[in-house]
Amino acid sequence: MDAIRFDMPLEEALTTQRAVRRLKPDPVDDALVLRLVELALKAPTGSNAQSWEWVVVKDRAVKAQLARRNRQAWSIYGWLGRRATRGDAKMQRLLDAVQWQAEHFEEVPVVVVACLRGVRPVFPPVAATSYYGSIFPSVQNLLLAARAAGLGAALITLPLWSTFSVRRILGLPWNVTPCAVIPLGWPVGKYGPTTRRPVGDVVSLDRYGNKPWKGRAAAGIA
């Protein structure tokens, strides 16, 4: 197999990455999946510990068990979400895609589960943020690399509502925590730009609430 390259300009990858949930059942090459994880490993980790573990799930029986957990969480979350966003067409479309994913989870060709070794601290807050800060930068690398490769991907956590159950399904030891699930496959639809509030609305200068750039995009700031 030829070397896989990800030559898309960074800005294009960043600005067109989005959750792609409707995926074809067509297989994805192992080498491509491994390369995505390899690029994920380039992300920073606290104290450079690199204490991650990645489980690539292709076996349909294992996917079916994760799918069941996902549907259980979706049956509550989806109902709440539909109610809370009634009349919001954009959010209803997002929930349609999440529902599609829940219904077709077993058919997704590859499901990547990103895990962390080591005890998950709940206190102080800085310990928890350092812990999760050692896995989500790498998950984002994986999502960006998937986008550049034209693979559909999304970051989800619903299947993890019972870490006890997911540990049993994947054979994870007690001290390995599943943190994120990324279903991967060739997309039915396509990637495209996302919409966000103006950056000036969420940026304070020096002190929270001091928003000199309110309502403005970066391009408008000289």
Place this chain on the structure above:
Amino acid sequence: MDAIRFDMPLEEALTTQRAVRRLKPDPVDDALVLRLVELALKAPTGSNAQSWEWVVVKDRAVKAQLARRNRQAWSIYGWLGRRATRGDAKMQRLLDAVQWQAEHFEEVPVVVVACLRGVRPVFPPVAATSYYGSIFPSVQNLLLAARAAGLGAALITLPLWSTFSVRRILGLPWNVTPCAVIPLGWPVGKYGPTTRRPVGDVVSLDRYGNKPWKGRAAAGIA
């Protein structure tokens, strides 16, 4: 000011991004910093809530207060780290850089603090991972964009050891949690490739511990 572009190929940005801690005191344009945050906002968030808040610290007095918190944590962490890695030249060099940063924190031109609105759940684990999973993908976008712009950056959490204190310094409300600190500036040294274990060592297939690609890089898998 001309539009700032980040045309570096994604693969180059991913593979050469690393913590750059020795920074020049030279100023960094506000427009560039805002564009980095704007690209950070393109990352996914749980339920697309986008409940982040970013504080860009340029005021020397505020930086000095964060610097003090950072040095307090470093005085313990650095001592432990030096002891634990005695004889490991690579880790000692890493700690040298962290120490340099602790000593020069006030001189860093821009310190970005990434925060999340909403109550930080400690249980169940899936709630905590969804929470932090809504800020660290965006932090990674910011680090990659900084790399493409040639700006030095690093993801640190030491200054946050007392969230109480950081809330007071930055005027954050009780329900806004500081999650990550990113000192930004033009680098004294340069970016370069990082080393990682072979991807096959950290990837299991279908079940934890089943490692068919052990010892292999993605390039060796057909």
